Amino acid sequence: MKCVVPVLTVLVVFVALWYAFAVVLNAPWARDRAERAGTELSFTALVADTWAQEKPLLPAPHQIAAEVWHTTAEMRITSKRSLVWHAWVTLSATFAGFAMGAALGILLAVGIVHSRVMDLSVMPWIIASQTVPILAVAPMIIVVLYNIGVQGLVAKAAISAYLSFFPVVVGMVKGLRSPDRMQLDQLHTWSASRTQVFGKLRLPASMPYLFTSLKVAVAIALVGAIIGELPTGAQGGFGSRMLSGSYYGQTLIIWSALVGAAVCAGALVGLIGLVQRLVLKRMGMAT
Amino acid sequence: MSSQVIQARGLDLTFRTADGPVHALKDVNLSVQRGDFVSFIGPSGCGKTTFLRVVADLEQPTGGEITVNGMSPAEARRARAYGYVFQAAGLYPWRTIGGNIRLPLEIMGIPRAEHAARVARVLELVELTGFEKKYPWQLSGGMQQRASIARALSFDADILLMDEPFGALDEIVRDKLNEELLGLWRRTGKTIGFVTHSIPEAVYLSTKIVVMSPRPGRIIDVIESDLPAERPLDIRESPEFLALARRVRDGLRAGHGYD
Numbered sequence: 243m244k245c246v247v248p249v250l251t252v253l254v255v256f257v258a259l260w261y262a263f264a265v266v267l268n269a270p271w272a273r274d275r276a277e278r279a280g281t282e283l284s285f286t287a288l289v290a291d292t293w294a295q296e297k298p299l300l301p302a303p304h305q306i307a308a309e310v311w312h313t314t315a316e317m318r319i320t321s322k323r324s325l326v327w328h329a330w331v332t333l334s335a336t337f338a339g340f341a342m343g344a345a346l347g348i349l350l351a352v353g354i355v356h357s358r359v360m361d362l363s364v365m366p367w368i369i370a371s372q373t374v375p376i377l378a379v380a381p382m383i384i385v386v387l388y389n390i391g392v393q394g395l396v397a398k399a400a401i402s403a404y405l406s407f408f409p410v411v412v413g414m415v416k417g418l419r420s421p422d423r424m425q426l427d428q429l430h431t432w433s434a435s436r437t438q439v440f441g442k443l444r445l446p447a448s449m450p451y452l453f454t455s456l457k458v459a460v461a462i463a464l465v466g467a468i469i470g471e472l473p474t475g476a477q478g479g480f481g482s483r484m485l486s487g488s489y490y491g492q493t494l495i496i497w498s499a500l501v502g503a504a505v506c507a508g509a510l511v512g513l514i515g516l517v518q519r520l521v522l523k524r525m526g527m528a529t
Numbered sequence: 530m531s532s533q534v535i536q537a538r539g540l541d542l543t544f545r546t547a548d549g550p551v552h553a554l555k556d557v558n559l560s561v562q563r564g565d566f567v568s569f570i571g572p573s574g575c576g577k578t579t580f581l582r583v584v585a586d587l588e589q590p591t592g593g594e595i596t597v598n599g600m601s602p603a604e605a606r607r608a609r610a611y612g613y614v615f616q617a618a619g620l621y622p623w624r625t626i627g628g629n630i631r632l633p634l635e636i637m638g639i640p641r642a643e644h645a646a647r648v649a650r651v652l653e654l655v656e657l658t659g660f661e662k663k664y665p666w667q668l669s670g671g672m673q674q675r676a677s678i679a680r681a682l683s684f685d686a687d688i689l690l691m692d693e694p695f696g697a698l699d700e701i702v703r704d705k706l707n708e709e710l711l712g713l714w715r716r717t718g719k720t721i722g723f724v725t726h727s728i729p730e731a732v733y734l735s736t737k738i739v740v741m742s743p744r745p746g747r748i749i750d751v752i753e754s755d756l757p758a759e760r761p762l763d764i765r766e767s768p769e770f771l772a773l774a775r776r777v778r779d780g781l782r783a784g785h786g787y788d
């Protein structure tokens with residue numbers, strides 16, 4: 243409970259700064275309009291205007307809150323304008339991509355740890371794969387996939403998987419290699435087979451590493467799904483909300499999509515943290 | 530089976546390292562009888578650990594011969610001839626003490642029906658009865674090391690190899706564990722190979738003290754102890770004990786390890 247005060251202080255400072263920036267950034271537009279209308283704005287009127295514009299450069303927090311409320315609580319979730327519906331579109335691609343990415347990552351890690359050839363031949367490609375600027379090539383991938391008949395959720399999930407397998411490989415390789423020399427020697431004195439070394443030692447030892455990397459991976463998978471939605475146009479999802487928002491200068495729509503994405507990412511990471519705690523507790527490794 | 534348990538003849542081991550060869554063992558000759566308690570003592574780097582690891586088939590000698598129970602170390606390992614206790618307990622944090630002791634049993638394919646009885650028996654040997662369901666982090670360092678000894682005993686190897694098992698523990702706990710180890714050795718009749726840096730520990734525990742010297746690692750003296758099998762802790766003040774300790778110290782000096 244001791245941290246409540248500092249946390250609240252930071253929050254208040256953050257919100258206050260946000261409002262201040264809203265004034266600074268939105269003021270030119272307010273003055274512009276007042277000038278064209280031939281009126282003079284008092285300071286209070288200016289501030290009030292900057293916090294209530296329809297298409298502000300930087301919307302004030304309460305405007306975003308109102309927009310989020312309007313598009314979630316006040317709409318049927320099946321409506322195409324509902325943020326919940328868009329969230330579901332993005333999340334379903336996220337889940338699919340995350341599952342593929344995690345599975346691929348774990349499989350690659352197992353291969354890399356067990357085969358020196360794979361370590362030397364595959365690892366450089368895995369690293370190289372992540373130097374590709376995905377934002378730039380995502381439209382290309384979507385188009386290529388579209389041409390071979392893959393579209394919608396699967397295409398988006400492919401980008402999610404592409405981004406999210408990487409932290410899983412890296413974390414899982416580290417985890418599977420975390421047993422030290424002594425532990426491996428110990429198993430050797432019992433004449434353990436490779437499968438036993440894997441099942442009894444490497445795999446359980448890698449669990450904390452796996453979950454840590456899964457947290458990173460799930461957040462990236464969400465980003466991947468959003469990126470995958472940008473080029474597909476208005477088929478739904480946070481990405482398409484952001485895109486159409488920016489077409490029409492609807493900053494409130496962009497920002498509410500950003501808030502929605504952030505909330506989803508937080509929830510996903512939190513969910514994995516919860517599973518992590520349950521699993522490690524059952525394994526007796528909770529600290 | 531003969532009473533020769535470990536037999537080394539002209540054993541050599543050279544490690545190839547980036548900065549040239551390291552002669553870890555040179556012309557080591559040693560014979561250990563069934564039921565011996567052998568301590569290896571000597572300055573750091575004299576090859577004590579290396580010798581034990583050769584016996585355990587964890588290092589391959591580059592010359593000479595070694596047999597364990599009349600077999601090669603690899604055969605002896607597969608025949609479950611020995612249990613190895615490392616300096617760190619190395620218990621798996623995700624297994625209970627009981628689960629850790631069952632680990633080698635599972636790996637060796639010992640029938641499940643026997644596990645419970647074996648775990649109970651070895652826990653009693655190391656005086657940890659009642660701790661079966663506890664996790665390693667719930668035990669003190671000394672108790673963890675006892676659990677790791679129990680684990681090494683669980684599959685009935687008749688040789689116990691221990692590399693500074695109590696090195697990380699404080700003196701008082703060490704004394705207690707040494708006393709217990711002696712009791713365990715008397716009751717089970719196992720052959721024990723024990724690496725230590727402490728002269729009193731070596732003299733207190735052993736029937737045979739192997740004094741080693743580094744660069745190259747070699748044996749410079751093998752002292753047979755005539756102390757009685759029954760050894761209360763205060764035997765360490767007796768003249769016989771002090772005479773043995775002096776001989777070990779002189780041996781170490783002669784090997785100019787500590788100057």
Ligand SMILES: Nc1ncnc2c1ncn2[C@@H]1O[C@H](COP(=O)(O)OP(=O)(O)OP(=O)(O)O)[C@@H](O)[C@H]1O
Nearest residue numbers: 544546551553572573574575576577578579580746
């Ligand atoms: N895997 C290895 N590769 C290269 N050199 C090694 C290796 N293991 C041990 N050595 C070297 O062999 C020599 C003997 O090492 P060893 O570990 O047997 O000594 P020790 O008597 O157990 O020492 P300590 O009392 O410090 O444990 C040392 O010089 C060491 O550096």
Ligand SMILES: [Mg+2]
Nearest residue numbers: 577578579692
């Ligand atoms: Mg050593």
